[in-house]
Amino acid sequence: MNKQSRQAWTIFGLTAPAYFWLTITVLLPLTAMLYFSFLTATPIGGKEASFTLKHYIGFFEKHIYRYNAWRSIQLGLFVTSICLMLAYPAALGLAKVIKGRWREAIFLLIILPFWSNALVRTFSWTMVLREPFDILYTYPAIVIGLVHAYLPYAILTIYVSLQSIDDSLIEASRSLGATRWQAFYRIMLPLSMPGVLAGIFLIFVPVIGSFMEPRILGGKQAIMLGPIIESQFTALNNWPLGAALSFIMLAIVLIILGISTPLIKPYLEKSS
């Protein structure tokens, strides 16, 4: 065997196990779900199923699905923007203002909750929001629970990209007469955009699909696309409809991510 094909085999051997696993557990299932979404009924228990587009059409025709998809998107936008707004100053302070042992300690404290069980943290909110705040089972309760869960992600990603900005760049601009604000606005903000974008990815996607936090914290407000999809599997036996709605949700996510990436691209280009 010559070097080239030996190398090819090595590469194959190294990557195949992981990707074989991913194929079986993610790619094939997604394909299966796509197939299911075109069936008339769940093909178990000897039920006859045939090809149909009615679930997809149903999404566009029926108000409940359109409206709740919008509710989920809204939730995603709310939570993501609040997270970014809260996270940016925190990350900035941590990366540029606080130094030394403090920095490491606070950083650790911030991402520590991220490693505790998310459900447990949601559950903790049911205690606090009932008394003394008494806003359990409301929309704000859902938002608070989700912001709490995903804030550390945002702080982490923004911090990492801020931290890689060379201090000498800032110093140079200051010495050339830029104000603090200008230094921030024209240098730091653009250079930190990769971190912001990463944060958006990591927050928006899970939030849009969430059904657990709305159910636990939201009471009457819990109705959104996530819980509706979940109930197709737990309350009804309509897997095809659930599958179709899931793919529509996926499409929504991809479209939104696709739209926001070009918006941020100019900043990404400036940073490189």
Place this chain on the structure above:
Amino acid sequence: MTRLAKIYLVAVLVFLYLPILVMMAMAFNRSALYEMPFTFDLVWFKALMENERLLQASWNSVWIAAVNAVIATALGTLAAYAFARYEFRLKGLLQLLLFPPITIPWLIIGISMLIFFFWVGIGRGLHAILLGHVALSLPYVIVVVGARLRDVSVQLEEAAATLGATPQQTFRRVTLPILAPGVIAAALFAFAVSFDQFVISYFLAAPGTSTLPVEIFTAIRKGFTPEINAISTIIILVSMSLMLLVARNYRFGGER
């Protein structure tokens, strides 16, 4: 400026920790209905010890996370090595394929796994949950190990090669030891991802056996006593200690 930053960060920390501390405190309160005044009692921890369901579920969570960590780290390290040391045509595509597990809402992934596993006969259960968790952990492992690999000097590996070591020997005796902190960090990452994972486990749990997050969710919906607080407290303390282990091994916030 530093003062302002410190105050803001403390406020953020309060927001992050308040509910957790309240929840943990209630694990030690005697009242079953979370009533005040606070009376210290370990009764819920004792009750927890007798709650076979919760304990079994916790144990399932732990060993699934451990096995997951081993498998995901092994598979992911190999793949990360390939990405870091070789250039090949499909590289871009393969790296793109790492995105689905993190960019697709878990709700969708969980449901598609449920459908597919049922269709091909894999069914539900702890083995199905393990399959799902490894898939979710792989991207994280590959990223973490990949980052570490970039730091490891290629020259060291080349030097070993000129001294007559085969690629396997170089990998085992030069690369791996230097990689070690990164691999350990990735393993702990994978453990945490699995231990915390709720959505996939919820759809793939078999009757009679489930993982801790699923039990907690069921308890929250069906009715619970502070035993849930007790087990939650234990989990938080354990996962945070694991995280501290990671931090010591693999410097975050790193001053280079």
Place this chain on the structure above:
Amino acid sequence: MSRFVLTRRSTLAAMGSAAALGLMGRQSRAAGEIKVLNWQGYGTDEKWALEMFEKQTGIKVVHDYFNSEQEMLTKLRTSPGAYDVVLINNIYVMDAANEGLIQPIDTAKVANFADLAPSMRDSDRFVKEGKHYAVAWVWGLTSFAYNTEKVSERPDSMMALWDSKFAGKVGMRDDALEAIQIAALATGQDMNNPADMGKVKEALLALKPQIATFWSSEDEWNKHIAAGDYDIAVYWSGSAARSKKAMNLPVEFVVPKEGAIGWFDGLTVAAGAPNPDGALAFINFMVDPTFYVPWDTNVGAPASANGKANAALPEDAMNRTVLGDPEVVKRVQWMAPLSDEQKQANQELWDEVKTSFVQ
């Protein structure tokens, strides 16, 4: 009593029988366990009952739970051979039987079978081609209960749920079927086949200012009443008995003049059950007065399908006074099975109502 002499013969005999017992023991240990699928806290998992049962039969009982009837069906469909005894509401039994999820009951092995009320025992919801697919177990009503400390006058109409003096203090379960049936009753219609679904929907939409939040379990219901979130809430008769007796909450269950939703549950044996004999023994135990009377008296339960068991209850038990009252029973509308299309239509209607609640 002859003295035990350690001869070679008796030792060999002892060892032999020990080995045989050991083998049998291993078999009976496998035969000595059953898996039950039911709602949590619904009788079959009472600790004292399971101890009693294990003492009588040596069979250990392991439980799994479901939070909705659909979940129960999904579990049966996707895990064959995982369960022995499954609780199924009468309206789902025939579906389960037709799908091959449950097996016919060998009624000869259920000693108390003859004592069950014939209307439920031999109901065509349970019997197919002369074979029984479920053993009638308990029955009860769904209507509402109110907080006797907060509400001075006992409401006697289903429309109390719509009464503005209870605005923001009403509780309901997030269940499409139940909600539609309550609204149908309130609008004086046949709940299994409402003539005017438009009116039903209107009624449900009108609940917007009334509902505080949804409950999804007995425990949640109790917590909401105790916290003062609910003054009046939809509830089940058996659960109301439990909340009053076991949890000491000041609640009273009402069967209003428009009627209540009647349901009865059956215990079934899953197809491919690992221990069908054990399953039948357990089912028999569940309809036996030795289990039922303490269950209702000490904990609270729906009414038993076993006439003898019901008659053995103390005089003031709600199951005798309210559910035993023929006037009340006349007002009850019994739940009927639904087609998949109906279920889907119901779910969509309910989703529309819930969506309007948040608009």
